[in-house]
Amino acid sequence: MNKIILQDCPICASKDTACIFTPGRAQIEQFKSLSEKKYSGAMDGWTEVLSLKVLRCQKCFHVWHNEVPALPELIQMYSGSSKREGAKKHELSDERRAYIRSEMGFLRASCPARRPLELLDYGSGRGHWIQGALDAGFGKVYAYDPSFERLSAAPEDARITKTNDLKDFQKTFDAINCEQVFEHVLSPVEELSALRRLASAETVLRISVPLVRGEDPAALMGTFPFKDEVVHILSPFEHLHGFSRKSFGILLERAGLKPVRPGLASGLKYPRQMGRVLLGKSNFNLVRFANP
Ligand SMILES: [Zn+2]
Numbered sequence: 001m002n003k004i005i006l007q008d009c010p011i012c013a014s015k016d017t018a019c020i021f022t023p024g025r026a027q028i029e030q031f032k033s034l035s036e037k038k039y040s041g042a043m044d045g046w047t048e049v050l051s052l053k054v055l056r057c058q059k060c061f062h063v064w065h066n067e068v069p070a071l072p073e074l075i076q077m078y079s080g081s082s083k084r085e086g087a088k089k090h091e092l093s094d095e096r097r098a099y100i101r102s103e104m105g106f107l108r109a110s111c112p113a114r115r116p117l118e119l120l121d122y123g124s125g126r127g128h129w130i131q132g133a134l135d136a137g138f139g140k141v142y143a144y145d146p147s148f149e150r151l152s153a154a155p156e157d158a159r160i161t162k163t164n165d166l167k168d169f170q171k172t173f174d175a176i177n178c179e180q181v182f183e184h185v186l187s188p189v190e191e192l193s194a195l196r197r198l199a200s201a202e203t204v205l206r207i208s209v210p211l212v213r214g215e216d217p218a219a220l221m222g223t224f225p226f227k228d229e230v231v232h233i234l235s236p237f238e239h240l241h242g243f244s245r246k247s248f249g250i251l252l253e254r255a256g257l258k259p260v261r262p263g264l265a266s267g268l269k270y271p272r273q274m275g276r277v278l279l280g281k282s283n284f285n286l287v288r289f290a291n292p
Pocket of ligand 1 (some may be wrong): 011012013014057058059060061062247
């Protein structure tokens with residue numbers, strides 16, 4: 001297999017890094033059982049090539065896997081996971097469905113009014129968010145996922161377009177949703193920079209990533225790679241990155257987004273979004289960065 005070594009901080013590029021985790025025999029055994037239990041054996045033999053070491057940036061507190069598989073192996077791993085999930089029907093709880101719909105409602109209401117609004121769900125997985133976007137009133141939704149198996153499992157509808165190749169899209173979208181995507185990709189900065197091609201200055205971008213909390217490496221890595229049914233924030237090798245608040249902000253800026261100062265100028269530039277923030281109907285995060 002081909003591996004990629006990420007030595008310097010993949011977010012802020014600092015060389016000031018520390019190794020906070022080297023696996024012992026028990027964690028290597030657990031990794032092998034993860035391969036078997038969750039990925040139909042797609043990661044068998046990987047520990048002979050990949051060290052499972054975890055590094056942390058001393059500048060922005062980002063954490064990441066030092067050695068990661070190349071894209072073809074990652075796609076093969078996701079296919080192994082889909083094979084596993086395909087057997088059981090993946091149903092959402094009513095609570096989760098309501099949450100997704102409400103997040104998509106916020107997003108739709110934050111877009112400049114134009115009908116029908118078009119949304120790109122970047123990293124659409126099994127399509128729970130495209131369904132939520134349609135339920136919340138988006139007119140057309142586009143699902144992008146590199147895994148063909150996951151796209152096939154997503155809902156079918158005349159208002160849905162699916163692709164596993166972004167070159168298919170030569171347009172910009174009213175809204176782009178990235179639900180827990182950037183912790184999965186090899187190079188978040190490159191990927192978000194490339195995604196800006198599909199966004200205009202008016203596009204509203206929603207990004208969610210899990211945040212690493214706490215400074216203590218022993219507490220952070222104590223449950224790696226999983227504990228009971230809960231997988232770790234750096235679950236190998238689905239999650240390649242663990243963001244801190246600081247590294248997430250640096251990701252946005254290095255990808256070319258510009259921080260917006262709260263005040264009259266941003267209120268005039270983004271009246272609809274800012275109005276919703278002042279009314280308590282939206283989150284200020286939606287207007288903290290602009291796409292110049
Ligand atoms: Zn860093």
